[in-house]
Amino acid sequence: MRKILILFLPIFQLLACTHTTKSEQTSEKTISVPVFSPDSAYLYVKKQVDFGARVPNTIAHDACAGYLVSKLKRFGAEVIEQKADLKAFDGTILKSVNIIGSFNLKSETRILLLSHWDSRPWADNDPKPENRKKPVMAANDGASGVGVLLEMARLIGKNQPEVGVDIIFLDSEDYGQPESAGGGQSSEDSWCLGTQYWAQHPHVPGYQARFGILLDMVGAPGATFCREQASDYYASAVVNAVWGQAKSLGFGQYFKDEKGGAITDDHIYVNKITGIPTIDIIHYDPNSGSGFGTYWHTTHDIMDNVDKNTLNAVGTTLMHVLYNEK
Numbered sequence: 001m002r003k004i005l006i007l008f009l010p011i012f013q014l015l016a017c018t019h020t021t022k023s024e025q026t027s028e029k030t031i032s033v034p035v036f037s038p039d040s041a042y043l044y045v046k047k048q049v050d051f052g053a054r055v056p057n058t059i060a061h062d063a064c065a066g067y068l069v070s071k072l073k074r075f076g077a078e079v080i081e082q083k084a085d086l087k088a089f090d091g092t093i094l095k096s097v098n099i100i101g102s103f104n105l106k107s108e109t110r111i112l113l114l115s116h117w118d119s120r121p122w123a124d125n126d127p128k129p130e131n132r133k134k135p136v137m138a139a140n141d142g143a144s145g146v147g148v149l150l151e152m153a154r155l156i157g158k159n160q161p162e163v164g165v166d167i168i169f170l171d172s173e174d175y176g177q178p179e180s181a182g183g184g185q186s187s188e189d190s191w192c193l194g195t196q197y198w199a200q201h202p203h204v205p206g207y208q209a210r211f212g213i214l215l216d217m218v219g220a221p222g223a224t225f226c227r228e229q230a231s232d233y234y235a236s237a238v239v240n241a242v243w244g245q246a247k248s249l250g251f252g253q254y255f256k257d258e259k260g261g262a263i264t265d266d267h268i269y270v271n272k273i274t275g276i277p278t279i280d281i282i283h284y285d286p287n288s289g290s291g292f293g294t295y296w297h298t299t300h301d302i303m304d305n306v307d308k309n310t311l312n313a314v315g316t317t318l319m320h321v322l323y324n325e326k
């Protein structure tokens with residue numbers, strides 16, 4: 001019981017206050033939330049895309065890893081590059097690197113922020129068959145979440161929240177077995193290889209965090225984020241806190257208080273293996289064929305599909321969540 005109280009009390013505290021401005025009055029003191037810059041986040045997304053598709057075992061992938069590491073270091077994070085040779089469903093060995101940036105290591109209270117940074121090697125959902133073996137530029141499906149987290153890292157480095165923060169850019173999420181290759185249920189674990197590795201070999205043995213938040217496809221114009229089902233199963237208090245914060249900031253049109261899909265994504269392995277209650281903020285449109293938008297896993301996942309307003313809704317919401325934690 002004690003453990004549960006420790007885990008959830010701050011989230012309830014956070015739910016108890018509503019705020020729309022930068023400075024927030026609580027019973028104890030004023031909380032100042034640094035202002036998220038959507039322009040800056042957008043540039044961080046574009047910069048990744050400019051390397052080309054960040055498919056494991058390619059030059060663009062290595063170059064982008066170097067960029068992400070140097071950015072986190074420049075923002076003042078302690079950075080660990082967790083390298084691993086991971087075996088894909090087709091036997092390919094993926095030279096993977098999870099990039100971990102930590103702030104305020106003295107704090108035992110940790111918040112975990114996650115996004116995958118790799119690109120899918122095949123645009124297997126492309127309407128044109130001749131495009132289906134081309135890689136995905138992954139502006140939204142990858143770079144958008146990383147761009148939001150880089151902008152958060154920039155702000156955290158200048159003005160730390162009370163809690164410690166670990167940002168992980170996860171590799172080899174999107175090398176999952178194409179549906180055309182068959183495999184059924186057994187292919188589920190072909191996704192999220194970098195996360196599976198990290199959860200089994202955390203950068204700090206026995207690593208724990210108060211909660212985790214995964215960002216996946218958080219840049220599309222007019223994106224909708226529904227309550228993803230595994231997030232609600234493992235971490236409904238975190239979903240409530242984030243969706244509540246978004247609504248009070250005026251971002252309710254993005255964060256829909258509706259049931260979403262049940263999605264195999266990085267948060268599943270974090271929840272199952274580490275026990276850290278972790279949610280997925282993922283664009284989900286129940287009316288589109290795949291649920292993830294028409295550009296998903298096509299050659300059209302390019303910068304045209306990234307909107308500063310959506311990046312801002314997600315980044316601003318998460319800044320308020322983070323700076324209200326004690």
Ligand code: AHN
Pocket residue numbers: 141173174176191216263264265
């Ligand atoms: C599946 O397609 C099984 N899960 C979605 C995970 C994903 C892929 N997120 C981005 N790309």
Ligand code: ZN
Pocket residue numbers: 120141174297
């Ligand atoms: Zn993908």
